[in-house]
Amino acid sequence: MTADEIQAIFFAECEESLAAAEQGLAACREGTQDSDTVNAVFRGVHSIKGGAGAFGYVALQGFTHTFETLLSDVRDGTVPITGPLTDLLLRALDTLSDHVTAARDGTEPPEDGALQADLTAAMAANAGVAPAAAPAPAPQPELAVAVEPIAVEASSDDGDDFDFDLDALLDDISGEITPEAGPAPDVETTQERWHMRLRPHSGAMRNGSEPLLMLREMAALGGRCEVCDVSSVPPLDSFDPSRGYLGWAFSFPSNVAEASIRDIFDFVGDDCSLAFGADAEMPPVQIAESAPPSPAAPQTPAPVAVEAPAPAPVSSAPAAAEDATPSRAAASTSSAPPAPPAPGQSIRIELGKLDKLIDAVGELVIAQAMMAQRLAGQGLAVAEEMAMIEGLTRDIQESAMSIRAQPIGSVFSRVPRILRELSSTTGKHVRLEVSGESTELDKTVIERLGEPLTHLIRNAVDHGIEPADERIAAGKAAEGTLTLSAEHRSGRILIRIGDDGKGIDRERVFAKAVEKGLIAPDAILSKEEIDLLIFAPGFSTAQQVSNISGRGVGMDVVRQNVKDLGGRITIDSEPGKGTTFTLTLPLTLAISDGMVVNVGDQTLVVPLANVVESLRPEPHEVQGLGASRSMINVRGRFIPVISLAHSVGAAQAVSDPREAVLIVVETEGAGRAALMVDAICDQRQVVIKSLDTHYRSVEGVAGATILGDGRVALIIDVDGLVSRSLSSASSAAMAEAA
Known part of the structure; x- marks a missing residue:
C-alpha cells in the first residue's frame, strides 16, 4: 500500500471521527450525554491527533492536542459540561474540520490562535488556576535498547561458519532494558502502583505505528518499565523483523487511570495486545503454525481497502493469522477453513470503479433487451431462458445499485454546523429535528444534494424563522424549529425541509416580481404559482444584501440542481405557521x-x-x-x-x-x-x-x-x-x- 493510499484512508477515517464527535457534542448540547458519549468524542479527536502526528501535519496535530487536553479534563470530571463550554467545543470541532480539509487539500490551515487561547482559558478557569506551562515530566528509565556492535570473526578454514553466544546477547539486551538498581526509593516510588503488560504485533509496525513512541507516552504519564520480555526472540536464522517478539511490563502510579493508558493505543486497535492487573500474564506472540498459503483477509470491520502482505520468509501462514488477536488465533488452525467475514465487515472501493460497474450493468441491460427482441423477431421459443437471463440481469443491477447506495445521514450531518453559523450571524436560535437519516439513495444523488440543501436551510433561517421577540409576540416559542426528513415513496425519495416561521408573504413576493418585471401587474396567479416565483433568477425579498441572502441566487441554484438530478421541488406555505419545501428525487440516476x-x-x-x-x-x-x-x-x-x-x-x-x-x-x-x-x-x-x-x-x-x-x-x-x-x-x- 502506497503512502498516498494510507493518507486517503486516514482522511476517510477523519470524516468518520468528526461525524462521531459532532453527534456526541450534539447530545451534550441537548443534555442527554453520558460517560460513553464523552469518551466517544475524546476518542474521535484523539484518533485524528495520532494520524496527524504520523503524517507530519503539524498545525492539525497542535490544535488537536489542545482540543484533546480540554476533552480529557471534561472526561475526568475536572471541567463540568455547561452550555457555554459545549458551544466552545462545537466551535473547536468546526475548526478541527477546517484543519482536516486544509491538510487534505494542501491549503493553508485556518487561524486558530484565539480559539486555542479560549480552550486553554476554559481549562484554567474551571480548574480555578491561571494558565501555566505544564511541568516537565520526571526523568524516566530510557526505553531504547542499546546494542553494542558484534564483531564476527570468520573461520580461517572455510569462511562459511561463524559462532557467537546468542543467549549472552539476549542477556545483554535484557540488561539494557531492565532499570538498574538506583538509590533508596523516595515518596513517589513507594506509593502504591498498578501493573499492565503489552506486546505489539506485526500489524502495529506494518500500519506505520511506532511502539517506541507509545512506550514514551506511557513513561510521560509516570509509567515505569519493570521488565522487557525477550523470551520469544527466535534464533537469528529464523528472525523476522516484521514480527513483534518483544513484550513490556509497566507499572503506574495509582493516580493514573487505566482509560488514559488505553487511549494511547486507540489508534493501533487489535495490533497491540494489552493485559491489566498484577496477576495478568504477558500476551503471547502472534505467530501461527505453518499452513498452506492463502490470501489475507481484512480482520477488522473498518471500511478500508487493504492489500494482502507477502508471506513472511520464515512461515507460510497467512498474514491474517499473524495479526489476529489471541482469541482469533485460537480459532484458526492449519486444517480449519478460513472463518467467514464478521457481520458488518466492509471495504472501501474507489468511486470510479463503481461507476464503471454501473455503466457495464447498463450496457448489459441494453444488450439483454436487444437479444430478447431479436429472438422474438426470429420466432424462437426461448421465453423461459430469456426470463432467466432477465431475472439475473435484474439481480446484478440491484446488487450494483445497492453498492452505491448510502444513507442520507451523511448529508444531514452537515446541517448542525450550518445552523450554528447562521445562529451566530442572525442571532436566531433554531432547534433541529431530523428523521429518516438512514434512508438510502445513490451516492451521486447524495453528493449533489449538499448545495441545494444548504441554500434551503439558509433561506429558512434568514427569511422564514422570525426573531425571538416577533415569535413571542405571535404566541410562539422564542426558539425556532427546523425539521429535516427523508423517506422512500413509490421508487423515489422525498426530502422535506420545513420551518415554523412566518410563511411566504405572497403579497410582497407578487409586488417584488412586478417590480423586477417578472410578471405583469394585472397577472392572475394562483398561490402555488406565486410561491414558485421565489425560484426566478435574481429574485430576492431581502431588504439588504448580506453574506446570507439578498442577491437572488440561492433559490435559483436549488431549482437548477434539483432539475439536473431529475427531480422537482414543491412548496407548501401557510402564513404565520411556516413553510415546507419538498424535494422529489430519483433513487438512482442510472x-x-x-x-x-x-x-x-x-x-x-x-x-x-x-x-x-x-x-x-x-x-x-x-x-x-x-x-x-x-x-x-x-x-x-x-x-x-x-x-x-x-x-x-x-x-x-x-x-x-x-x-x-x-x-x-x-x-x-x-x-x-x-x-x-x-x-x-x-x-x-x-x-x-x-x-x-x-x-x-x-x-x-x-x-x-x-x-x-x-x-x-x-x-x-x-x-x-x-x-x-x-x-x-x-x-x-x-x-x-x-
Whole structure:
C-alpha cells in the first residue's frame, strides 16, 4: 500500500471521527450525554491527533492536542459540561474540520490562535488556576535498547561458519532494558502502583505505528518499565523483523487511570495486545503454525481497502493469522477453513470503479433487451431462458445499485454546523429535528444534494424563522424549529425541509416580481404559482444584501440542481405557521423501470414509479370540460386527461380519449392525472441517458434510453409534464373567461 493510499484512508477515517464527535457534542448540547458519549468524542479527536502526528501535519496535530487536553479534563470530571463550554467545543470541532480539509487539500490551515487561547482559558478557569506551562515530566528509565556492535570473526578454514553466544546477547539486551538498581526509593516510588503488560504485533509496525513512541507516552504519564520480555526472540536464522517478539511490563502510579493508558493505543486497535492487573500474564506472540498459503483477509470491520502482505520468509501462514488477536488465533488452525467475514465487515472501493460497474450493468441491460427482441423477431421459443437471463440481469443491477447506495445521514450531518453559523450571524436560535437519516439513495444523488440543501436551510433561517421577540409576540416559542426528513415513496425519495416561521408573504413576493418585471401587474396567479416565483433568477425579498441572502441566487441554484438530478421541488406555505419545501428525487440516476408506450409516430417511456393503473375508458366515463379539456371518472373521482401526443408533438396519434389507452399516474404537486397514449408495448428496465450531456435540457423530459431495436426513446418527466399541462389549461380557461 502506497503512502498516498494510507493518507486517503486516514482522511476517510477523519470524516468518520468528526461525524462521531459532532453527534456526541450534539447530545451534550441537548443534555442527554453520558460517560460513553464523552469518551466517544475524546476518542474521535484523539484518533485524528495520532494520524496527524504520523503524517507530519503539524498545525492539525497542535490544535488537536489542545482540543484533546480540554476533552480529557471534561472526561475526568475536572471541567463540568455547561452550555457555554459545549458551544466552545462545537466551535473547536468546526475548526478541527477546517484543519482536516486544509491538510487534505494542501491549503493553508485556518487561524486558530484565539480559539486555542479560549480552550486553554476554559481549562484554567474551571480548574480555578491561571494558565501555566505544564511541568516537565520526571526523568524516566530510557526505553531504547542499546546494542553494542558484534564483531564476527570468520573461520580461517572455510569462511562459511561463524559462532557467537546468542543467549549472552539476549542477556545483554535484557540488561539494557531492565532499570538498574538506583538509590533508596523516595515518596513517589513507594506509593502504591498498578501493573499492565503489552506486546505489539506485526500489524502495529506494518500500519506505520511506532511502539517506541507509545512506550514514551506511557513513561510521560509516570509509567515505569519493570521488565522487557525477550523470551520469544527466535534464533537469528529464523528472525523476522516484521514480527513483534518483544513484550513490556509497566507499572503506574495509582493516580493514573487505566482509560488514559488505553487511549494511547486507540489508534493501533487489535495490533497491540494489552493485559491489566498484577496477576495478568504477558500476551503471547502472534505467530501461527505453518499452513498452506492463502490470501489475507481484512480482520477488522473498518471500511478500508487493504492489500494482502507477502508471506513472511520464515512461515507460510497467512498474514491474517499473524495479526489476529489471541482469541482469533485460537480459532484458526492449519486444517480449519478460513472463518467467514464478521457481520458488518466492509471495504472501501474507489468511486470510479463503481461507476464503471454501473455503466457495464447498463450496457448489459441494453444488450439483454436487444437479444430478447431479436429472438422474438426470429420466432424462437426461448421465453423461459430469456426470463432467466432477465431475472439475473435484474439481480446484478440491484446488487450494483445497492453498492452505491448510502444513507442520507451523511448529508444531514452537515446541517448542525450550518445552523450554528447562521445562529451566530442572525442571532436566531433554531432547534433541529431530523428523521429518516438512514434512508438510502445513490451516492451521486447524495453528493449533489449538499448545495441545494444548504441554500434551503439558509433561506429558512434568514427569511422564514422570525426573531425571538416577533415569535413571542405571535404566541410562539422564542426558539425556532427546523425539521429535516427523508423517506422512500413509490421508487423515489422525498426530502422535506420545513420551518415554523412566518410563511411566504405572497403579497410582497407578487409586488417584488412586478417590480423586477417578472410578471405583469394585472397577472392572475394562483398561490402555488406565486410561491414558485421565489425560484426566478435574481429574485430576492431581502431588504439588504448580506453574506446570507439578498442577491437572488440561492433559490435559483436549488431549482437548477434539483432539475439536473431529475427531480422537482414543491412548496407548501401557510402564513404565520411556516413553510415546507419538498424535494422529489430519483433513487438512482442510472437504471429505472419503465412502461414503453406508443404515441403516434413516437415511442416513449413512462417511469413505472409514477404509474397507478392503465385502462380503456367506457364512453360514458369521459366528460368534456371547456373547449379543449377532458376528465375521466375513475371510481367516482374525476381526474384530468392529458394528451401525450400534444405534449411531445407526436403526429398521427389517437385524439379521442374513448379510443385510446389511459395511464393513471400519481404526481407530487398536481395529484393524479390520466396520460392518453395509443398503446402499451412493454414494461422493462431502461438505462437512463442524460439529455443535458448529449443534447440539451428539454422541459417535460427526464432523459432518454436505447430500446432493444436500437431506437432512442424519451423518458417522460411525469411530474413536470402534468404540472405544465394543467397550468397551461388553467391559463387558457382564464383567458377564455376574460
